[in-house]
Amino acid sequence: MTLKEAGPLPEPGLSRSADPHDEPVIDVRDLRMRYGKADVLNGVSFTARRGEVLVLLGPNGAGKTTTIEILEGFRIRSAGQVSVLGVDPAHGGEAWRARIGVVLQSWRDHGKWRVRELLANLGSYYAPYSSPGASRPWDTDELIAMVGLTEHARKRIRQLSGGQRRRLDVAMGIVGRPELLFLDEPTAGFDPAARREFHDLVHRLADLEEATILLTTHDLDEAEKLANRILIMAGGEIIADGSADELSRRMSTAAEVRWSRDGQRFVHSAADAAGFVRELFRQYGGSVEDLEVSRASLEDTYMALVRQFESGQGAGAEHKFSVVTS
């Protein structure tokens, strides 16, 4: 947000800055979580700006779900500072709650209800929090159309397929037109078609509504497709932060050069690929064939990062990657 608006003066008693657009939607500093003697989060820090799609990517047990549950106000942190829409989620009231949407793993509630019935009922909780800037809730039929369930609107929820149920979960999460939406492992157990439909839906949400979206996944492909920015988590820490492109560019300092000469195949890893290839041709000229230069994919980067982190497991690795964290 570079555009400055002449907004109204803040009301007394409200802890907002004069221009809400400048304030990060999520601001996490040195977040720590400890269960008994086990440290699940060891000082997580990041921010999210308005309209950003942020993906928390990491292997199972990295602390993604714990982080998102603290931000949702469902878990009380052990230490650190957290601000979500300008409020500490541990003390978020009902009005704060109304501005947030939550889509969690594995819901199977309200099986006997009809799709439209449930969304209309849920929406009515949000009506009192409607304001000129944000009319709440969504019009039920509009919402159903948006998640592509129009022909199933009168169906009972337990009769929906897995993918349809998940889209309903998303509809339930956004029924109050949230400014910030949390999705925890939204496509776990999806087939490829359902996954693609879901990705389209997330894109539409981010574009249409200018909602800030934070989602967790352990699927790299998904992170690459959806994220403006990826936070890679491992061992309760954020070990890298950047767009998919930035991450692979910054991490893969070495490119792989493959060629063949006199029927023999060669592979060489070079920091300066162009220089290496120049030298290669100078030496062997026309006998170089099948030349191929490839930069590491995001997947290679991710695997390398996590592997290095796990083998370093601690202070050393942390410092090594701190360069990456912007």
Added chain:
Amino acid sequence: MTDDAGVTGAGPVRGRAARAAVRAGLNAGWIELSHCFTMIADAFEILPIPLLSVVILLAVDVKHVHVPGTHFLIGSTLLAGMLILNISVNGLAGMAMYVTLAREDGTLLRAKATPNGMLGLLTGKIVVVSGTILLTVVCLLIVGLAPFGGLAIGRAGTWLTLAWVLALGLLAMLSVGAVLGSLFPSARSGNVMMIGIFGLIGISGIFTPITRLPVWLQWTGQAFPLYWIGLGVRSALLPANLAVVEIGHSWRHLATAGVLGAWAIAGLVLAPVLLRRAARRVTGSSVAARRERAMARAI
């Protein structure tokens, strides 16, 4: 500090939001209640107790057995007993089951993620449980009144007494049920609670006069709301002279109101606190873990 932008004055918004939640809860309760009429499976969840009650009533050779020392048919006291059984079991266990189920299937979590969702959830569940109870009471009265005359249904006092006893009793049962539901870790351990309820029925003078029990059991029975709901319902439906088999040969209305009121207040104070505590413990990952455990048991 939790107010949102563009909304002036937190107070009125909070009030309007709470009213909206109660309305949404009433609406949800009505929708779930209507499932009982539109879905056969749901109807079967409710029907067994009244059906079983009627079978038992008919099985007893009611036409010829009298309450000892009176001309009153024993079938009529049984009918009163069935009503009490239905109110207490459905109220207490029904509510407790709803709460444990809501914790397991994500409904409680959904309520937590919704503004004023807990208020709406509780309102909805009270509507559903008390609605099903009132339905079965009406069914039982329709089926039972014809064969067993002698119930005092002509008096205005009958319905008045029945109304306040049912209202207080339901309030006590539902809130205590919500307390139990938030204390028990899973729907399975709810079975333990059912055994407890049936034990309590045994010492609450519902099917046999409490005066036949040893004195220490009489006192135990009187400590719980079940006995007093029973006493209240009997006082409404049975002729006044049947009070002779009760403790102190009296219907003890004042004590009934006092004890039921005390239980209702205790439940109403504790229920929201414990529900919030249970809700705090429910997170997305714990619901997923519970579901996995439940599936493992089912296999």
